[in-house]
Amino acid sequence: MKILVGVKRVVDYNVRVRVKPDGSGVALEGVKMSINPFDEIALEEALRIRERGQASEVVAVAIGPDDVQAQLRSALAMGADRAILVKCDAAVEPRDVARTLLAVIRQEGIGLAILGKQAIDDDAGQTGQMLAALWERPQVSFASKVEIKDAVATVTREVDSGLETLEVDLPAVITSDLRLNEPRYIKLPDIMKAKKKPLAVTDLATLGVSLAPQFKVLKTEAPPQRSRGIMVKDVPELIAELKKRGVLS
Amino acid sequence: MSRVLIVADHDGAQLGAGVARCITAAGRLGGVAIHVAVLAAPAAAMAQQVAALAGVAKVLVVERAENARPLAAVLAPQVAKLAAGYDYVLGPSNTFGKDLMPRVAALLGVGQVSDLMSVEGPHTFKRPIYAGNAIITVESPVGTTLVATIRTASFAAAAVGGSAAIEAAGTDAELPTHTRFVSLSAANNDRPDLQSAPRVVSGGRALGSADNFKLIYALADRIGAAVGASRAAVDAGYVPSDMQVGQTGKIIAPALYMAIGISGAIQHLTGIKDARTIVAINKDAEAPIFEVADVGLIGDLFKVVPELTAALGG
Ligand SMILES: Cc1cc2nc3c(=O)[nH]c(=O)nc-3n(C[C@H](O)[C@H](O)[C@H](O)COP(=O)(O)OP(=O)(O)OC[C@H]3O[C@@H](n4cnc5c(N)ncnc54)[C@H](O)[C@@H]3O)c2cc1C
Ligand SMILES: Cc1cc2nc3c(=O)[nH]c(=O)nc-3n(C[C@H](O)[C@H](O)[C@H](O)COP(=O)(O)OP(=O)(O)OC[C@H]3O[C@@H](n4cnc5c(N)ncnc54)[C@H](O)[C@@H]3O)c2cc1C
Numbered sequence: 040m041k042i043l044v045g046v047k048r049v050v051d052y053n054v055r056v057r058v059k060p061d062g063s064g065v066a067l068e069g070v071k072m073s074i075n076p077f078d079e080i081a082l083e084e085a086l087r088i089r090e091r092g093q094a095s096e097v098v099a100v101a102i103g104p105d106d107v108q109a110q111l112r113s114a115l116a117m118g119a120d121r122a123i124l125v126k127c128d129a130a131v132e133p134r135d136v137a138r139t140l141l142a143v144i145r146q147e148g149i150g151l152a153i154l155g156k157q158a159i160d161d162d163a164g165q166t167g168q169m170l171a172a173l174w175e176r177p178q179v180s181f182a183s184k185v186e187i188k189d190a191v192a193t194v195t196r197e198v199d200s201g202l203e204t205l206e207v208d209l210p211a212v213i214t215s216d217l218r219l220n221e222p223r224y225i226k227l228p229d230i231m232k233a234k235k236k237p238l239a240v241t242d243l244a245t246l247g248v249s250l251a252p253q254f255k256v257l258k259t260e261a262p263p264q265r266s267r268g269i270m271v272k273d274v275p276e277l278i279a280e281l282k283k284r285g286v287l288s
Numbered sequence: 289m290s291r292v293l294i295v296a297d298h299d300g301a302q303l304g305a306g307v308a309r310c311i312t313a314a315g316r317l318g319g320v321a322i323h324v325a326v327l328a329a330p331a332a333a334m335a336q337q338v339a340a341l342a343g344v345a346k347v348l349v350v351e352r353a354e355n356a357r358p359l360a361a362v363l364a365p366q367v368a369k370l371a372a373g374y375d376y377v378l379g380p381s382n383t384f385g386k387d388l389m390p391r392v393a394a395l396l397g398v399g400q401v402s403d404l405m406s407v408e409g410p411h412t413f414k415r416p417i418y419a420g421n422a423i424i425t426v427e428s429p430v431g432t433t434l435v436a437t438i439r440t441a442s443f444a445a446a447a448v449g450g451s452a453a454i455e456a457a458g459t460d461a462e463l464p465t466h467t468r469f470v471s472l473s474a475a476n477n478d479r480p481d482l483q484s485a486p487r488v489v490s491g492g493r494a495l496g497s498a499d500n501f502k503l504i505y506a507l508a509d510r511i512g513a514a515v516g517a518s519r520a521a522v523d524a525g526y527v528p529s530d531m532q533v534g535q536t537g538k539i540i541a542p543a544l545y546m547a548i549g550i551s552g553a554i555q556h557l558t559g560i561k562d563a564r565t566i567v568a569i570n571k572d573a574e575a576p577i578f579e580v581a582d583v584g585l586i587g588d589l590f591k592v593v594p595e596l597t598a599a600l601g602g
Contacts (some may be wrong), residue, residue: 055554063343065422133390134399137335141294157536161417163402165390168360177467178363180387197529199385199538199575200299200484201474205359208466217519217521217536220530253399253432257412258425262561267580274595277567277600286487286544286565287511 040094040150040209042085042119044119045140045167046101048110049160056262065259074110077155079117080215083222084117084185085153093187096120098147104128106237115233116225122238125246132162136171142246143167144174149210151192155180156214167214177207178199237272290317293348293374294452295367295392296326296338296421297384300357301348305336305484306380306438308445313438314378315446320496321345325370325457329356329365341450348457358384364391369398369459378404379541381437382483394436396577400435401426405442408449415439419535422559430559438484440460440483441541441562465579479505482531487544488563490533493520494571494589501526504548507597516540534559549589552577569593 051071059066074082085097101107102156107281108144111122125139144152145203152174171178183202184195187209195204197216243249271277281287292314297304302435305466307324314322323346325591326335331351339347348370354362367388371377380532381403393400408416411428414437428434429533482488489511500523509514533540535555541562548569550556557580560566568581571588579586584591 050418052555055420059423065418075426103593132399134394139395145530146438159419159535162419162535164386165393165400165402165519168387168390169394171361172364172391175464176573177464178387178391179467180360182382187518195381197297198387198472199304199530202470202530203472205469207472211466216529218394253429254401255427256424258419260425262416262420262423265561265580265582267579268566270578270586271582272589273585274592274599277583277585277596278599279566281544281565284565286584 040100041147042088042094042099043140043144043149043152043203044082044085044099044114045145045152045154046078046082046099046110046114047155047158048072048101048103048107049075049130049158052076060261062258062260068179072106074108075140075155075158076115077157077159077215079222080217080219081153081155082104082114082117082119083220084215085221088185088187094151098123099147100125100135100140100143102131111238112233113225115236116229117223120227121236124238124240126240126242129250130252131250132168132252132254133163133165134253135248136166137173139246139248140166140170140244141173146246151209152212154212154214156216170185171212174210174212177211178214179205179207179211180214181216182213184217185213185219257280290320291373292317292322292376292378293371294325295323295377295379295382295385295388296334297323297382297582298328298334298358299384302382303337304380304382305445306382306385306440307338307374308341308391309440309443310378310380310438311446312443313404313407315343317376317410320376323348325332325350325367326364327355329353329529331355332562340445340448341602342448342450344450344475345454346379347454350452351458353575354463358388359467359469360388360391360443362463362469363388364395365421365463366459367392369396369461370457371433377433377435379418379437381439385437389435396433396435398435400437401428402437403439404436405439410489418563419554426595439539441539445484480512480514482514482516483538483540486542487511487513488516488540488542489513489546489548490516490550490561491521491526491548492518492550493524495521496524498526503593507593510562510597510600513544547577547581548593550577551575552580561567
């Protein structure tokens with residue numbers, strides 16, 4: 040079985056993003072970029088499945104501009120066998136990402152796709168579910184535990200009321216939650232090895248996908264800021280303050 | 289008049305808290321007929337509850353055994369069929385809606401607006417990106433069904449006081465058998481629901497153990513609050529994952545939020561931005577949580593929290 044992992048290049052989670060004063064977007068110049076943390080988790084899970092002998096190959100796929108090759112190299116250094124960059128300089132909405140990934144899945148004969156539950160830049164949280172729908176296959180979103188036996192995956196997911204376990208027939212789409220695993224660190228020799236691993240570059244036209252964006256971003260603004268409040272020195276003062284504000288009686 | 293279809297959230301047993309907030313959001317679209325679909329089994333009690341919410345014109349009930357558990361792969365084809373003729377199809381941005389709605393959108397051949405936080409016009413909406421560090425205004429195409437998840441913390445729940453008609457609805461949607469429910473281990477407790485409670489007390493990594501979290505529970509019980517936690521506390525195994533508050537956990541808007549031994553990482557703050565009053569108790573005067581707290585107290589939680597609980601005793 041081949042596993043596809045989505046790799047999205049995003050602003051590193053430690054960066055405090057700033058909105059441009061003219062409202063045209065967030066300032067991305069010179070900002071540190073990384074693999075979406077959820078995609079690192081997705082990749083780690085795919086590698087573990089392969090290491091258990093349940094998959095033959097892990098293919099990391101990204102859609103984006105040439106710069107994304109850096110993140111694909113990191114994915115190869117982590118242990119992916121191959122990478123595919125679908126070159127695209129334009130904005131790609133989740134539905135188009137899903138359509139593109141599906142084209143790759145069909146071309147590659149993928150048996151399991153693992154994506155992040157959300158990308159930490161746009162926070163859309165849509166791609167995996169849309170991919171599963173278009174592929175007409177099961178989806179398990181927010182996965183925190185994955186077990187595979189024969190052609191069935193038993194997956195535990197984090198839902199608002201607790202932990203839900205589902206059983207799905209493969210092929211399927213799984214999206215990773217934070218507690219699925221802890222991604223391994225990349226070691227220096229792995230970076231060297233990754234340079235020799237195959238990274239294929241293709242484009243949307245070759246895959247037969249044409250983008251169909253639907254939404255227009257009219258404006259980007261900073262959120263209303265909460266301002267620093269007051270400090271109290273002890274418990275009696277705290278209680279008095281909360282009573283004054285009417286939040287404690 | 290535009291038509292809105294809302295998908296009611298449930299966990300197989302109980303109606304969720306999201307549907308009432310979606311109704312309020314739908315009302316902001318102006319001059320709309322609001323229908324709510326309840327896909328469940330048994331569905332009667334949930335349908336009654338929805339019918340009693342003000343603003344609902346009609347409740348569509350699809351009761352079939354396959355709908356006993358809210359499996360996105362099973363519900364989505366039914367919702368997609370019901371959606372014919374609707375201008376808007378909405379669901380709550382909780383794990384129910386986040387799982388289901390993108391699948392519905394894809395079946396309808398449209399995109400989705402996630403975490404819709406305000407309605408600026410019939411085709412213009414605001415939503416947060418970058419963990420709430422930026423807000424974008426997006427425009428959706430006219431003449432296409434809009435699928436969206438509603439950021440529940442941004443809208444009040446619709447009041448009780450309606451008496452909508454309840455109608456059985458069926459669809460000829462073919463349902464897959466490739467997805468099967470195995471189990472749900474609900475973190476059953478008698479405390480208020482984190483997502484709708486007016487007061488929430490949260491603990492962080494500083495608690496140091498599951499046992500020490502009793503301090504947080506004791507304070508919460510004293511003031512009738514729900515209990516939340518930071519990711520660090522969840523990852524460390526002090527509390528179950530459904531208690532996580534933040535970008536990748538629950539987004540909440542209580543009247544009172546108390547952050548105890550929580551540093552205030554941006555991912556955590558995303559979850560509490562809409563709280564009315566934020567109280568921070570932290571021993572580090574430089575902790576970022578104090579930059580957003582309305583009331584701050586510098587101190588050792590192991591001393592302050594028991595004292596606070598005791599002082600609120602009588
Ligand atoms: C130059 C540029 C400008 C853009 N400008 C805008 C804009 O102004 N407004 C706007 O709404 N969008 C814009 N986009 C698109 C946006 O960045 C996202 O790619 C898109 O909205 C997907 O949303 P998401 O990543 O939040 O999806 P999610 O559904 O949250 O992503 C979940 C998972 O899907 C997979 N995935 C998502 N995207 C990719 C990808 N590209 N490659 C591989 N796997 C992926 C990953 O596994 C990810 O963890 C732009 C993109 C580019 C390249
Ligand atoms: C992709 C991604 C998503 C994330 N999503 C979330 C999310 O949804 N929710 C979330 O919470 N986090 C999230 N995080 C993690 C987040 O970045 C922080 O690591 C986390 O919130 C820290 O938790 P904490 O405040 O409990 O721990 P710490 O940052 O370690 O803070 C502990 C605090 O306790 C104080 N303290 C210590 N001892 C005492 C004492 N005796 N008395 C009083 N105060 C004391 C310290 O001064 C410190 O400020 C995410 C991270 C990533 C990368």
